[in-house]
Amino acid sequence: MSADLEAVASVGVNAALAAGATDAEAFVEQGVEREIRVYEGAVESLTDAARRGIGVRAFADGRAGYAYGTDIGDAGIEEVARAARAAAEVADEDPYVGLPDETGATEVAPLRSPEIGEWTTERKVDLAIAAERAARAHAGVGQVEQVVYADADGSRALASSRGFSGSFETSAAWAYASALAGDGADRMTGIGLGIGRGPEDLDPEQIGGEAATRALAQVGARPVASRRCPVVLDPFVAASFVGFIGAMLSADAVQRGRSLFADREGDEIAGEPLRLADDGTAREGPATAPFDGEGCPRRRVPLIDGGRLVGFLYDSRTARRAGRATTASAERPSYRSPPAVGTSNLVIEPGPAPLEDLVARAADGLYVMGVVGLHSGVNPVSGTFSVGATGRLIERGELADPVREVTIASDLVSMLRSVQAVGSEARWVPFGGSVHAAPMLLGEMAVSGL
Amino acid sequence: MTLLDPELAGPVLARALRRGGDVAELYVEARHGFALSLDDERVERPQSGDEVGASVRLISGDAAYFGHVDGLREDDLLRIADSVAGALAAGDERASDDGIRLTAAHPSSRHPVETPPQEVDAARKADLLRACDATARAAGVAVSQVSAGYAEERRAVQVFNSDGLAAADDRTRVRLAVQVVARRGEVVETGSETRGGHGGLELLAEDAVRDVAADAARKALTMLDARAAPSGRMPVVVGNGFGGVLLHEAVGHGLEADAVQKNTSIYAGRLGERIAPALVTAYDDGSRTGAWGSDGIDDEGTPTQRTTIIEDGRLTSYLYDRVRARRDDVPSTGNGRRESFRDLPIPRMTNTFFAPGEGSPEALISDTQRGLYAVSFGGGQVDPATGDFVFGVSEGYLIEDGRVTAPVRGATLVGNGLEALRAIDGIADDLEIGTGYCGKDGQRVPAGVGQPHVRLRELTVGGTAA
Secondary structure, three states: OHHHHHHHHHHHHHHHHHOOOOEEEEEEEEEEEEEEEEEOOEEEEEEEEEEEEEEEEEEEOOEEEEEEEOOOOHHHHHHHHHHHHHHHHHOOOOOOOOOOOOOOOOOOOOOOOOOOOOOOHHHHHHHHHHHHHHHHOOOOEEEEEEEEEEEEEEEEEEEEOOOOEEEEEEEEEEEEEEEEEOOHHHOEEEEEEEEEOOHHHOOHHHHHHHHHHHHHOOOOOEOOOOEEEEEEEOHHHHHHHHHHHHHHOEHHHHHOOOOOOOOOOOOEOOOOOOOEEEEOOOOOOOOOOOEOOOOOEOOEEEEEEOOEEOOOEOOHHHHHHHOOOOOOOEEOOOOOOOOEEOOOEEEEOOOOEOHHHHHHHHOOEEEEEEEEOHHHHEOOOOOEEEEEEEEEEEEOOEEEEEEEEEEEEEEHHHHHHOEEEEEOOOEEEOOOOEEEEOOEEEEEEEEEOO | OOOOOHHHHHHHHHHHOOOOOOEEEEEEEEEEEEEEEEEOOEEEEEEEEEEEEEEEEEEEOOEEEEEEEEOOOHHHHHHHHHHHHHHOOOOOOOOOOOOOOOOOOOOOOOOOOOOOHHHOOHHHHHHHHHHHHHHHHHOOOOEEEEEEEEEEEEEEEEEEEOOOOEEEEEEEEEEEEEEEEEEEOOEEEEEEEEEEEEOOHHHHOHHHHHHHHHHHHHHHHHHOOOEEOOOEEEEEEEOOHHHHHHHHHHHHHHHEHHHHHOOOOOOOOOOOOEOOOOOOOEEEEOOOOOOOOOOOEOOOOOEOOEEEEEEOOEEOOOEOOHHHHHHHOOOOOOOEEOOOOOOOOEEOOOEEEEOOOOEOHHHHHHOOOEEEEEEEEEEEEEEOOOOEEEEEEEEEEEEEOOEEEEEEEOOEEEEEHHHHHHOEEEEEOOOEEEEEEEEEOOEEEEEEEEEOOEEEEEEEEEOOOO
16 A cells, blocks of 8 residues: 555656656655544544545755645646645745755664554444543542544655655554542542554553542642742653753754754753653654655654753754754654654653652652643743643652642753653653653752742 | 535435434535745745545434545545444434435635735735844844744635535635744843734735734843743733633633533533623624634534623623534534534634723723733643633733833743632723634634733732742
């Protein structure tokens, strides 16, 4: 099936060249998706979707234009190719745009679950209902707001006028449960989630149990007095922050003057225990692929090592501009957008100590289990932030009363520098992109409450 | 422009209902989009897209079965109808031709579009962006970077259902967004502003475009002189226009009938109750002419309308789509919206705003001894189950002795929706509606957020000052 898609992509490339492009690239996607939402033991909605489309990037006179469409018949492709060529006319000339000089593919572990095609809808519904039941089984969980199961199974192909042609099959499945515990104004939400290549990777007991445990841990939460104290981030929260930092390590953000880390390569920007890489080939990484959105072979790119900033993420354009090599970081979330520099799988290297030890080291502080307002609360230029937080107090080295309606404030640079330890409980989290996250102990942060 | 013949829609719906179910619906859409951006004084990323597709929804009791497909091929449409029928657990096979009679539905625009953007040369859109760049850079030497984005979209939709509904709409939207970075020494600040609506390029006339760029630049430059925000409880005057995001997040989402029926909203069971002082009235109005969140019909074919959600402090209505309306035995309020044919319609706000009061914004300020003037927010988030919210203030000032004084940075508003409503003690007369995007269940739809200047007697401000 994916070989057929390569043929479709090459039709796109040729059509763009025929429309007057000097270089062209086409990306084709095809697949099926399923989403199941259950509520109170019954299916609330079930979605069955077929998706296909093509996106063409056309280059002419140092300009690039992009167009996409849902018709992958020859006439539809020609129209898209012409629109891409016409769009290129509008752009200003850019000496760095163009296709990558070197392309290829990396050998990666199979990206498609061998079982995904065999699971019936009924089995998937049962999995979601089992997660709901697992959450409800915890005393104190009044309601399970929603359980969502979703999967996708499909192929992608990319071809370019410089001779690249490649394709791969990929699948993904994830499920999440949202449980409510407590009454009235004391009611708190907890989220549990699982992610994998196929439904067989999801454990409904873990997903439902996690939602319940997280909700119950926060029942009765109250604001606390303002303080400056050590903070432990749980993996969900650590992932959200690291996602923000990953975005700032894009060479595009650096070159556009939108990164706090421009001109900081080689500098110590974080606490020594922090090691961060972007790994487009990670074995279980949700974003793993043999090549990036421009046909460059995926790899592991170290970003922060021993607290030092060791590199940025490049696509071919930003690499050309910086006089570097691409790191194969051209991302394509779908055929509806052109490739752009971004993170694939951000990997925080887990530390030796468990969460318990991080909490003990914090002694008196705050364990943060959830943040709200991160996207609006972080100034992307200065890095200062102030976000709402929920979690638990840490007293005498142990988790104590639940806390809500407080804000934590700092700036990303100070926060990175204050990393004192990374915990050992690492897992894939779909927050902040795709992040292999672990808990983190931060030396100090401003908590404002009452 | 006709997308799909009713002659084909009828058999698709009958096929979907073949094994039972209450209502079947066919939603058809063709969309064309064009976007362009400017960064670092260069026009870049020209992008055009064309998508055509359809979805079939089968409602049976409290469940919805849904399928969608790219393209409008007859065999594909019948295949997804089969797939949703097959998802229904049991049920006897019915004759697939029990005569669903449908009329033709021709998409036409219910909101004025004087200058259809597709008919304007792309080079002129690039010039709009260049004008933004020039205006913003002329605003001050500290302006170090300008980026701007232009986007247009046309969506033609048709909705058919097995109750005999055949409806259509033709929607055109344009939007311009400008972001300005100002730098003085180590201090860096940003300011952003947007303009747009349901309409054509007439909404982005040259002077309007200059205003947007100048406003974004003024915000960034002003914030260069900001000091750390204070912390604690204090009166807060919230700016008009985008200040309405507070109402949208902390109240509006809680009124969406899906949250209410699941009892995950603090507003559940409170219809008729006084939840705010008598001076507070608020609407959700998807029919407001040319407004960003307006449409002719919602995405289930219900005509859009003005719904009074709070009247003189009393909670008067929730926001319904068809499924939730049926459950409460009330008519839909025309709030069944979806991002595209790939999504299930769910209750969503359209344009949500506080009705204007009588005083001037200046009077609200001069009436405040000491407090925070929150002009605009970077956005916000709320937990619907508790109503707890947090909003980052992107442009804020101190109010001292009834006057707006120093700009402050890093302020957040922390509170609870019901508490905040109760704390309203002043509403000015200067209603304005901003162009936002609202995300829910993975679907992003245009939503108008707005209000006149509003004062809250007391709210927690999370600041960074010691």
